[in-house]
Amino acid sequence: MTTQDHGARPGEALIRALPKVVLHDHLDGGLRPQTVLELADAAGHELPASDSESLAAWFRDAADSGSLVRYIETFRHTIAVMQTADNLARVAREAVLDLAADGVVYAEQRWAPEQHLAGGLSLGETVEAVQAGIDDGIAAAAAEGHIIRVGQLVGAMRQADRWQEIADLAVAYRDRGVVGFDIAGPEDGFLPSRHLGIWRFLAEHDVPVTIHAGEAAGLDSIGQAVHLGQADRLGHGARIIDDIAFVTGGEHDAADLGRLAHWVRDHQIPLELCPVSNLQTGVAESIAAHPITRLKELDFAVTLNTDNRLMSRTSMTHEMKLLVDEAGWTIDDLVDVTVTAAWGAFMHHDERRDLVDQVVMPGFQKVEGALV
Template sequence: MTTLDTSAGSAAGSYPTADTIRSLPKVVLHDHLDGGLRPQTVLELAEQVGHALPAADPESLGTWFQEAADSGTLVRYLETFDHTIAVMQTPDALARVAREAVLDLAADGVVYAEQRWAPEQHLARGMSLQDTVEAVQAGIDEGIALAAAEGRIIRVGQLVTAMRHADRWQEIAELAVANRDRGVVGFDIAGAEAGFPPSRHAGIWSYLAENDFPVTIHAGEAAGLDSIAEAVHLGHADRIGHGVRIVEDIAFVLDSDEKDGDGADGFAELGHLAHWIRDHQIALELCPVSNLQTGAAESIAKHPITRLKELDFAVTLNTDNRLMSRTSMTHEMTLLVEEAAWTIDDLADVTLTAAWSAFMHHDERRELVDSLILPGYQAVQGAVR
């Protein structure tokens, strides 16, 4: 793993300031398109289609989304999407949301992003599945061009998602593969995790593998180890969406004088599944703020992301839903620095892991690392090795 050089007066290993964090290049692999709308955009699109909202101004609406998502359960959290999906039912609306997402991510320093979304949820006003993919790609392309005009470089791919509770998995998988050279970089399943495992439609995983198509699967958020195991063994997942509950297969053994029970001063004993995930460096798309909202973690300070990174799991840091969590990559990083004592080294590690886990070819990953990420850290730290 690449680490920062602490020689020659480098700031490596130090705690970065808010301004430093804001300037760092970032990679986000788990960011939902329908969970990242601007409140003002939701208001304007809702007015166009006559959709009633729970608040009438951007600030109040943003607060409503955050408070509604702060329920402590994934099911209640997911209900907030009823409003965002309702206003994303035309080509123009999809393109606008995608364009603005790219611009907002680029403004936050993101240089590579994957936007996941479910085409099947955007057909209420007559679009076909293919229409939706093309509309989102048009918005992404426009956003990238506008960001470039502002001096910001960003690359964005679509992650096409099938909803767990529906029966369109094969159809959506075929849609994703058909658009692999037109902006779609991977496949995902999302929605209520408990009760809707990958084995629900087991055949699609062979189909995707036979087509050499990348897969990430939401697992280990609302359901536990069985969900993660199916994702990697049946679903052939290259990455795990969340995966925070892999800690249930790790026994943190305390030193005799440790009091807080988090194993920080002891050692860890990994179970067979945890070893498999770590040995194969299957990337975990961890989303700390979202995990607090859904009850998958109790605090930033005690979020498993820190222990998992210390144990050399392939940890990545993500936003999940920027609207519902009122978050950004800068915000997620800042919280980990302030509440979990992360250093600039830690931020570099998760950013590089995310870049090397991105759904693009190896030479493209190398270019991303060498041309944008390492120079970006050099600019604020002096040296990277």
């Protein structure tokens, strides 16, 4: 069913009850405001606000500038309080609990270990601290009746040129919590061609790859991600819409796909789209006009994600509700993007099938029953 159909449109309570899969959620972008306050106080780090509500508003307003560069600047405060093993574990634990409480049943937490060494930790120690927090969070969520599975996506900062170190880290911890590799940070000037050997190395060691592309930069960043970087998924990828010509008029609208758009769709490369965040960084002007709906209608492999829950003051429930309220999405549209995300998860095929057949679909069927 597409958004053109008159399917059931669930309210917020039912949306919250839906099983959710999030592939693009930054660990350092999802802290609780109160946690930032407490950790900053202990570390002697000065913040722009002194209470949790004011701090939450500051993060949102600072990120809500239409500039990816300014958006990224907000991370200076969250990263500053994530420099010890205990703090990393706490942040990871709370992220798992918050996602589980929102109905998320599978999540990949992406972060850049190289940004968390100021307190003397090694790269390996940062990964181990985050994994300890994830494990604690999964156990605590289970005690509260929420079953969730979470993997780490370790990322290299494009401008720092430590790509090989982080690729080595991904390989070393491939069977100890790390599910894949990412590059993040400024897209312009730091394309996958900067370190060509990385991608062959990761492929030879069977490490899945997602690459931030098509958010701040255009089609060239997407082309390099899928052709040079051999990306299994695209972090955002929203600007693939620029390779599609829409022709209106006559009985039906038409879409003329360029070669790159065809390639991405033909290979069903999942797009990790993040509507609220994309509005903040200038990718779209409104939820209704966000490319996610048109791309979904054209059968691209669209997934729905949060990106940075703190900076965007968002959640999977919030993202879904906005699409229902402002873009006319139905529960069937939410099923589509959730199942697509589950099949795009960085885990084995049989595990994906179990996630879809035993968790996602039964959860949606239960909610659909409540709509009848």
